Amino acid sequence: MNSTSTILINGTWHGAADGGTIPVVDPSTGEVWGAISQGGAAEVDEAVRAARAAFRGGWRRTSPVDRGRILAALAEKIREHHHRLAEAECRDVGKPLGQARADMTACARYCEFYAGAADKLHGETLPYDAAYTVMALREPFGVTGHIIPWNYPAQMFGRSVVGSLAAGNTVVVKPGEDACQSILILAELALEVGLPPGVLNVVTGYGREAGAALAGHPDVDHHSFTGSPATGTLVQQAAAVHNRPVTMELGGKSPQIVFADADLEAMLPVLHNAIVQNAGQTCSAGSRILVEQSRFDEVVEALAQRFRVTRMGPARENPDCGPLISAGQAQRVRNLLAEAEGKASGTGLPLVAQAEPPKGDGAEGGFWVAPRLYAPVEADHPLVHEEIFGPVLVATPFRDEAHALELANATTYG
Secondary structure (H helix, E strand, C coil): CCCCCCEEECCEEECCCCCCEEEEECCCCCCEEEEEECCCHHHHHHHHHHHHHHHHHCHHHCCHHHHHHHHHHHHHHHHHCHHHHHHHHHHHHCCCHHHHHHHHHHHHHHHHHHHHHCCCCCCEEECCCCCCCEEECCCCCCEEEEECCCCCHHHHHHHHHHHHHHCCCEEEEECCCCCCHHHHHHHHHHHHCCCCCCCEEECCCCHHHHHHHHHCCCCCCEEEEECCHHHHHHHHHHHHCCCCCEEEECCCCCEEEECCCCCHHHHHHHHHHHHHHHHHCCCCCCCEEEEEHHHHHHHHHHHHHHHHCCCECCHHHCCCECCCCCHHHHHHHHHHHHHHHHHCCCCCCCEEEECCCCCCCCCCCCCCCCCEEECCCCCCCHHHHCCCCCCEEEEEEECCHHHHHHHHCCCCCC
16 A cells, blocks of 8 residues: 555544554665554554444344355455555565465465355254253354564465454454555455455554554453564463453474485475575474484585575565565574574584575665575574574484484474
8 A cells, every 4th residue: 555544443544643654665675665554552442442343233243154255255356456465565575476476375265265164163052951952152252353473464364364254253453564565455355345344454553552552452352463472472461461362373493304215306495495485484484404314414415505596686576585574684683693603602503505695786775684504503502492583494413203303392382
């Protein structure tokens, strides 16, 4: 959206009450190309009240079949606007265009899935006593709050928000302030296909303002949060004040395990893509690889060759690896690597391979961190245990299956 009226409440787009805005930056160039409204507690409260009124006013009584029809229409609308949505997320997130297109396909499929599931939620009758009929009914929570991350905004909208709508809830969405554009378009499309005013509300703004207000709002019945473990803890604490449940998806340090009998040619593109996709900014990124000792050197060298030829560049050029989301995120990753390399003094932290950052017109201001491979890295090194959220892969050898499982589970992440 080019307008700075990016707050959707009761079917109408608004700016922030105080006129505050947040710049929108292209991660591939560092250029400011727009702005979003800087909503806060007042806008969140208004959005929650609109959602509550819409819930009481009829959405909860809309038949599951009719809810499903609206969501099925939204799926078709997403397909009609597939290119527009992908271009928006590509520019907003710095996500390579091909990956952004895949995300829009996934979002449409989520809508289709939940459209079909809307009338499949059945209650139960329970055997109890001849004189009684006992029934368990599934009813919507009411108003649900959704704090959505910047790395997969459209996918998370489909996975989290659409499912809640299918179940008969009304929603308030707080997108990540670094990447709102695809969600704003999706909200436009939802209104176009007939979603009633107030059923879907969107408040753009900073997490510390709008996000905190949503997490702690007393009239939100259920919360959904995707983001860092530290912020997830804050969301849980805020929701707990009002005894509200929270569904969370937090960080990860996912292992990829390579045994001696693995097909090297088949697995290499998978291992490589698992860490360079979306520049490693994925909670399930394959950020560490465990390789059986007998093939460790062979696998590492084959991976190193791939890392050296990884194509980096502006997201619109559909490279293997684009920029990180922001200057702050890129600096955070660089600082983590510098600190980790400093801690490795004496034991060493071998950098086996690194991609070449992009050069030339349009790339100078981008938020680049070159994909890199470290090997071998000791199992107790911080890079093996800490989520980097960047295109950094560490390789560690293992002796046997039991040792591989021990290493795979030796992190604080679930």
